[in-house]
Amino acid sequence: MDSWLRESGALGLDSLELADFPDTGRGVKTTRSFKEGEKILTIPAKILWTVKHAYADPLLGPALKSAQPPLSVEDTLAIYLLFVKSRESGYEGQRSHVAALPTSYSSSILFEEDELEVAAGTSLYTITKQLEQSIEDDHRSLLVRLFIQYPDLFPLDKFGIDDYKWALCTVWSRAMDFVLPNGTPVRLLAPFADMLNHTSSVKQCHAYDPSTGNLSVLAGKDYQPGDQVFINYGPVSNSRLLRLYGFVIPGNPNDSYDLVLSTHPQAPFYEQKEKLWKMAGLDSTATIPLTLTDPLPKKVLRYLRIQRLDAQNLAVVARQGSDAAEEKVSDENEVEILRFLVESFEYLLSGFGTPLEKLEEQLEKGVYPAGSNAWAAAHVSIGEQKVLRLAKKRAEELLSLVESGSDGNAKDRCANCGKADAPLSLCGRCKSVAYCGRACQVAHYKGHKTKCQALAAKSG
Known part of the structure; x- marks a missing residue:
């Protein structure tokens, strides 16, 4: 792959090389020192994997354009990867990149059932189950809309469900996302740059130049010869890390739990409440992340205050405009929503397959070998249980304040x-x-x- 990258105009390869590291596995090592902010690597636009390039391909493009409805960005990139992987000639450079990619991944959609069960009760478990079904449905749709229509381009023995999952995992774990100045999103895969591993200890350091279309990586910190070069994916929870990237960070400070709040359209005063939610910057179905630093965000209280409004308080709150329900509406309303939250958090915690303390004990005893899928699932469960316990404690504290006469x-x-x-x-x-x-x-x-x-x- 190196020779193809050099011929394509990639810059910085003379100072970098692939290497195996004990903690992260395959990664990128620097052979010289870099100062924070210094450009390390540039991958030219012409060899990036993008939707634009897929549609421009003389063989693949016409087939992609014929698919109705149009394919998603994710599916387009996944099919682009499989298409190049399946070709025997004509795509030597790109095939060398595909050959350098992992042959397998550890995303949660590839877990055995008993491994995923360790995360029972977590958002990871729920989303993974939904994804498994969605992936099967999407693959069946692609068979009808594309693969069967062009058997010479998409041989079924190379575009099966397992191949599709591999391609999706490649996109999830290696794609980079940017937003252009005009607001247009761009998702791409950059050869060699996609070998960089994540750490939160460096500044976010990959940049897309919309004027040239090139992808550059800057030093997120000072590096010495022999150091592993990292990028930063941002503040990502273990649930998302495991689902998309196939790894976790023990004790991840960015662990969270996505609390979904919804109201049926036939609920009393739904239309009036919907207007209040909009004024408050919320939707009638709202997903609000609970975090270790903010386990019970004010948005949760505000949503529920509006949801539980009675006829008497509706008009009063409506007159507050954008400040609607930002603070307590009444003692009765506040007690009702806080009791509901305490009971809800208790219910959610009871749904976890293994309580937090037992999981921690099992990890300490080595029941789940370090680095295994079950070990990673256990860390996701621990993180989410900690967040929910903090949220429950906070709701109980607020409830105690209201019931004791203090708001x-x-x-x-x-x-x-x-x-x-x-x-x-x-x-x-x-x-x-x-x-x-x-x-x-x-x-x-x-x-x-x-x-x-x-x-x-x-x-x-």
């Missing part, structure tokens, strides 16, 4: 996060609420502003 604005607790075990400072204007720090004061001010001004005017 979270008492002077002995932070009005924004509810902390009572931290140094607090009163609002300098109204003196009616306290905060544990500047960040909480700023975050709370939009909803507190009207009340603050009224109290300040009254006391003034």
